[in-house]
Structure formats: C-alpha cells, structure tokens
Amino acid sequence: MSIAFSKYQGLGNDFILIDNRHSDIPVIEPAAAIIWCDRHFGIGGDGVIFVLPGQNGADYTMRIFNSDGSEPEMCGNGIRCMAKFIAALEGKVDTAVTYKIYTLAGIITPKVLLDGQVEVDMGEPRLLSAEIPTTLNASQEKVIGRSIEVDGKTWTVTCVSMGNPHCMTFVEDASSIPLETIGPKFEHHPAFPQRTNTEFVQVIRPDYVKMRVWERGAGITLACGTGACATVVAGVLTGKCDRLCTVELPGGGLQIEWSQADNRVYMTGPAELVFKGEAAAE
Known part of the structure; x- marks a missing residue:
C-alpha cells in the first residue's frame, strides 16, 4: 500500500x-516515520505531520512524529505548514483563512494571510517550573537566569513552555556553539524530566536576535517556531528583548510578538510546498 x-x-x-482526515489514528507508526524522515533512504524531513479530524471544538487535530519517532506536543513551524496544507486540501489557496487546530499543547489558531505568510496565535507562555517541566526551581516558581551545569560548564538559562519545553541561554556568539555535542547533553539533562529543546541566543538589538536550536527529538534544525516564541519571552523576562522582535534562525527570520494586551504570543512566518508524492507504508 502506498x-x-x-x-x-x-x-x-x-x-x-499526510491527509489523515478519515481516521483519528495516524496511518503510519512512529517506526515508519523514522524511515520516511531519513534523508538518505527515505523522503527526508524533521517530522511527519498528520491532519486528523478535529476535537474539542477544533477544525482539525495535529499529530506529529519527530524524526526519531518521538511525539512532541506541537510544532510552531509545523503548524504553519499544516495550515497551508489544509488550505490546499480545501481548495482555498490564495485565500485568507483561519483554522483552529487541536494539539497536545491545546488549541492553536493559525491564519493563512493573503501574502502567503502564516500568522499563528501560539497562546500564553507557561513560566512555572512545573509547567515546563524542570527541576531547576521550585514547582510554582519561574526559572529566570538560573544556573545549570552542562558538560563541565556553568550556563545561565531561562526556561519557558510554549506547550513544549524550552531552555534558553544568551551567548556572545551563537554561531560558535558546538550544537552537535552540547545539544544532546542539554536535551537529556536530569533537570528536564520530559527532555528539552535548547536555544542559544545572541542579542544583536532588542528588536533583533540570532538563535540556533537543538530540538528535542529532531536534533539540529534550521528553524524552530516554538523556540523562537520562547526566546522572545525569555528575552523580555531578562530585559534583553523587546516584545516585538525578529528572531533570525539559520533558515530565515520569524516575527514574534509577546502581546502585553492579552499575554499571548504571535508568530508570523512562511510555509511553502516543496513537492508531492507517494511512499510505501511499512
């Protein structure tokens, strides 16, 4: 079967x-997702996203398997791609349209704009240790400018959940960080019981930062939407960033706003079709 x-x-x-609207169960297992995501022997990707029937009042449900087969709560760049994919399935290309998407992080609302960009209401950031989760502070306290020992070095970190865990550290030069070695050690640090995404952030100006990311379950990626949102929240909490800020990632820039009016984080960025095809189901 293909x-x-x-x-x-x-x-x-x-x-x-994958158009999975006919069933509440993903059509492939995590083991198959690992094969599909392989960039040499498969299609290649950072994850597989399934468009399932909506629940809890949402239009659709998002499930995602990372390239290592794990399942994250949601994905910021992924949900922009999902919104464009749904618009194509519905025949609403070149139309402004808004969707309510149920995720394991709650209902997320992406809006496909007329210029092709996608604006996403990412909801309110979660700041308490228990919500992230992390043991770096008491469960009902925030983790802002805390110290952590990783790979024999003390790092100053701020932690935020955007429905999934993030650990931000501000550095002088993000490009010099050896992500391939330090990233896994942050991800699997015992202070993060559900593992963590880790962002290394270089502040150029309060309204412009550069960020590199090690994603939980995917490793080094060119961009991370929830990570960009968490970075701006962490930057505001530590007095380093404006509430409206461009986050420059290796793959390009995202516009992030942590609204003072409603405490919600808004992300705007691109999502583009690369190609279509069919693959064998394992």
Missing part, C-alpha cells in the same frame, strides 16, 4: 504532511 504525502518547509524546518 500513501500520498506533501512535503512542506518553514524556514528550512521540513515536514511530511
């Missing part, structure tokens, strides 16, 4: 999208 798919990318963070 399964139709569409490949999308948002700032180089790439995903395999």
Whole structure:
C-alpha cells in the first residue's frame, strides 16, 4: 500500500504532511516515520505531520512524529505548514483563512494571510517550573537566569513552555556553539524530566536576535517556531528583548510578538510546498 504525502518547509524546518482526515489514528507508526524522515533512504524531513479530524471544538487535530519517532506536543513551524496544507486540501489557496487546530499543547489558531505568510496565535507562555517541566526551581516558581551545569560548564538559562519545553541561554556568539555535542547533553539533562529543546541566543538589538536550536527529538534544525516564541519571552523576562522582535534562525527570520494586551504570543512566518508524492507504508 502506498500513501500520498506533501512535503512542506518553514524556514528550512521540513515536514511530511499526510491527509489523515478519515481516521483519528495516524496511518503510519512512529517506526515508519523514522524511515520516511531519513534523508538518505527515505523522503527526508524533521517530522511527519498528520491532519486528523478535529476535537474539542477544533477544525482539525495535529499529530506529529519527530524524526526519531518521538511525539512532541506541537510544532510552531509545523503548524504553519499544516495550515497551508489544509488550505490546499480545501481548495482555498490564495485565500485568507483561519483554522483552529487541536494539539497536545491545546488549541492553536493559525491564519493563512493573503501574502502567503502564516500568522499563528501560539497562546500564553507557561513560566512555572512545573509547567515546563524542570527541576531547576521550585514547582510554582519561574526559572529566570538560573544556573545549570552542562558538560563541565556553568550556563545561565531561562526556561519557558510554549506547550513544549524550552531552555534558553544568551551567548556572545551563537554561531560558535558546538550544537552537535552540547545539544544532546542539554536535551537529556536530569533537570528536564520530559527532555528539552535548547536555544542559544545572541542579542544583536532588542528588536533583533540570532538563535540556533537543538530540538528535542529532531536534533539540529534550521528553524524552530516554538523556540523562537520562547526566546522572545525569555528575552523580555531578562530585559534583553523587546516584545516585538525578529528572531533570525539559520533558515530565515520569524516575527514574534509577546502581546502585553492579552499575554499571548504571535508568530508570523512562511510555509511553502516543496513537492508531492507517494511512499510505501511499512
């Protein structure tokens, strides 16, 4: 049996999208997702995203398997790609349209704009240790400018959940960080019981930062939407960033706003179709 798919990318963070609206159960297992995501023997991608029937009042449900087979709560770049994919399925290309998407992080609302960009209401950031989760502070306290020992070095970190865990550290030169070695050690540090995404952030100006990311379950990626949102929240909390800020990632820039009016985080960025095809189901 073969399964139709569409490949999308948002700032180089790439995903395999599957129309799964006929069932509440993903049509492939995590083990197959690992094979599909392999860039040498498969389609290649940072994850597989399934468009399932909506629940809890949402239009659709998002499930995603990372390239290592794990399932994250949601994905910021992925949900922009999903919104563009749904618009194509519905025949609403070149139309402004808004969707309510149920995720394991709650209902997220992406809006496909007329210029092709996608604006996403990412909801309110979660700041308490228990919500992230992390043991770096008491469960009902925030983690702002805390110290952590990783790979024999003390790092100053701020932690934020955007429905998934993030650990930000501000550095002088993000490009000099050896992500391939330090990233896994942050991800699997015992202070993060559900593992963590880790962002290394270089502040150029309060309204412009550069960020590199090690994603939980995917490793080094060119962009991370939830990570960009968490970075701006962390930057505001530590007095380093404005509430409206461009986050420059290796794959390009995202516009992030942590609104003072409603405490919600808004992300705007691109999502583009790469190609369509069919793949064998394992």
